[in-house]
Amino acid sequence: MSEHNFIAGAWCGAAGGGSYERRNPARGEDLVGIIPRSGPADVDAACAALEAGWPEWAATPHERRVEILNRAADLIIERVEAYAEDLTREEGKTIGASRMEWKRAAANLRLYAGEAVRMRGETYPSADGLVYSVRAPLGVIAVITPWNFPISLPSRKIGPALATGNAVLFKPSEATPLTGRNFVQVLLDAGVPTDAIALLQGTGAELGHAIVTAPQVKAVTFTGSYAVGAAIHGAAGPGRRLQLEMGGKNACIVMPDADVSRAAAIIAQGAFNLTGQACTATSRAIIVGDNHDAIVARVAEIASTMVAGDGFDPATKIGPVATRAQYDKVRKAIAMARAEGLELALGSDSLPDLTEEQGGFFVTPTIFANVPTSSMLSREEIFGPVLAFHRTASYEEAVALANATDYGLAASIVTNDYATIERFARDIDAGIVKINSATGGVSGAAPFGGIKNSSNQTYREQAGLGVMDFYTTTRTVYLAA
Template sequence: MLQTNVKEYRNYINSEWTAGANSETFESINPADTTDILGKFPASTAVEIEQAISSAQAAFKEWAATSPSKRAAILNKAADLLEERADEIGEELTREEGKIITAAKGEVKRSAQTLRYYAVEGLSFTGETFPNDDPNMDVYTEREPLGVVSVITPWNFPISIPARKIAPALMTGNTVVFKPSSDTPLTAYRFVEALDEAGIPKGVINFVTGKSSQVGDSLVTHPAIRAVTFTGSTGAGEDIHRKASLTTRTQMELGGKNPLIVMDDADLDHAAQLAVNGGFSLTGQACTGTSRVIVMKSMVEAFQEKLIEKTEALTIANGLKEGTKIGPLANQKQLDNVLNYINIGKEEGAELVYGGERLAGADYDNGYFVEPAIFTNVTPNMRIAQEEIFGPVIAIIAAEDYEEAIQIANDVEYGLAASIVTNDIKQAKRFTKDIEAGTVKVNRTTTGNLINAPFGGLKKSSTSTFRESGRVGMEFFTQIKTVYIGHS
């Protein structure tokens, strides 16, 4: 049935909700039911990007001079609004991105917490004073905002990732041009709407929707852009990094191929649950998701049985439906990609021991649903063991001992997250030193990070310069001046 009266949303430039320079729009579609259209959004061009950047540039000087307490008050007010609307926004998030409703509502609340966190941390984020031998001289550093910041975010966490980038950018005195994923523009719109209603001054944040192929270069190469913070694929991140000028900072949070090592002293029930939680929650669409489980050879069969048993118990359905544990993939491209990698795994000789089929039937035909896939007899050089799939696919890889397991775990181009399951504290401590990953866990799932702890990866998972989240998350958005003041 054709949906009529679809609401049209607008860009937010210079504190005004404005239509695009042309009449072209694109639709935000529910991946669980593609007949459900959430809204139409401007297919922006370089014209709107130029307007947004000019707006942010004009607002920068006054916002940089605004007191930290006034900036904090706006963030806290926006947090209040997000919390008040968590149920409503959470339902829209589920319809737009596909994740289950409890996770969606939790993401909205987490985003409000992120705003509050930076509202507090920003009040004490400052430079240092240095002792010196001259009693008539003071030496200290000052932290200053950079200027206009481009914020480019993905669809898998459509409000929490923008929050952890935009909150520290604003709190440190920068102005922002924000382009969300075209798969989840409505959730991002709600975030900007909260800031607008909280009283953000004119031009401080600007929101533009559209395809990266149309507007991405302008967000990176414009001479007024002082920094670009991006989360997405490694290929896209490398492209941004190449195009940015010498005077434009880049912060890239990119792909992952995250291992969970299961040692021979591990509680297999616990290990299998960690693998399910890390590999299949969020439909496997997390950069920190568990995609490789490296198991001691003597335990592979027993672990596999546990993993299949727990996977069989998962309910796959529309994320709004009570009891659902796995929702749809986010879009047609994701579905095609996951099914393609499942075929690649079979062609490479891995054994598909569970799932991997596109689901059909009344509840599934209009959505991008796929069964979680479990492969065994996977070798480390196979593509499904090397390349990021970004879907509910787990590869079980056997290892003789800890040394081989670490070698396998590190033998990929990514280094985002990793975990080990063991009761041997000495082995666990050794793992934290040996593993090549920016987020390292013991007896916990590879997914998830605290808002007050640094987050980022090594190797091709990140630019490995400035971390996101935590107090250090503000460093990327500031530059340091060293000041010498002589008294005589």
């Protein structure tokens, strides 16, 4: 069995000896690896080792931690081709997208290396001596990440955690074990101490509760579904810091003054880039006025040229859906939409039933037109290349429909009217507001996060004022004269 866990300074299997197979979602005959199926005993061992070892890392000078993170970024660039190939094999995205994601991870590490030296405290007036504050690390941070961005997301959580002197317990998705292993290896090779990081492979069902409730874990940063985020919130209990970024049901509103071709290109990019497997992907297009049919036709024309296939094929624009479970979820959503009698503008009525060994979890872009607000396509996150079009008569109706969801991650509008743009930025219930661009795609130098059920809204991820606050606590020091 491959040794894909890293606990107490050593690569190892699961304590109980369990394992699972991970196969290429594009080609099921390609066995990616035999991966440890870790359990609570592995959590206990990892947490004990991190608790004992992290004080030395916390005491490491900022300059040394910065040097190590920058070295890790350099190593990523040197190894990007091999690491990108592993990512495409296990997750399915195109090799170009995998290269870009690893390069984004390197940029993230450099960003947080810079943030580490900018942290500062304050001094306060006092008649009795000097009073000042400093930022201090929390201890052990649990990092739980999904499969859709298996290196971009971990790098923007583990980067600031290490930069601020914390130890990291990293639990990647069971669908992307190689990328998780590669990231830990590159950090170790750059100089991160072996007792400052641990890697646990396995399923959330078998590991999640033990990680979240471990007494050594002072904070949990999670990106994934709302159901899992809510379970983490319920299990964590008081006194444990949480950063939860969850799902989205993102809408793109198109106003009557928008250019049809431009609007269609924005919608197609937002809906079908990365096979629609992004929390910021466009799943609803809300058309104000009379351009619904023209925009549907143009988006269908664009999407019909997007070839679905193996991520290593240069002709491929859309890789497979990453897992059998997700493939089945998309299949079910399409079947339910057809059962509702919805108008299929592009795509297949049904998808074949495939096994992990068969692979080939391909879903071509699927578009439904004239979708009523009562449809499940208007409410439920599908996380695949499925797009619902809605007709509305006014801006007010469009915004009300866009806001009529439990989620509030991203939203966009296509218009040339500046008054409407300013109004939209005030009216829309979303943490990310895009103007004349797709809902997907964000700057690494800006805050990331949603509202409502998309986030617990305590600490924003990625960048901006206060980004390092989640990973540190304030100590106020009273120095008597």
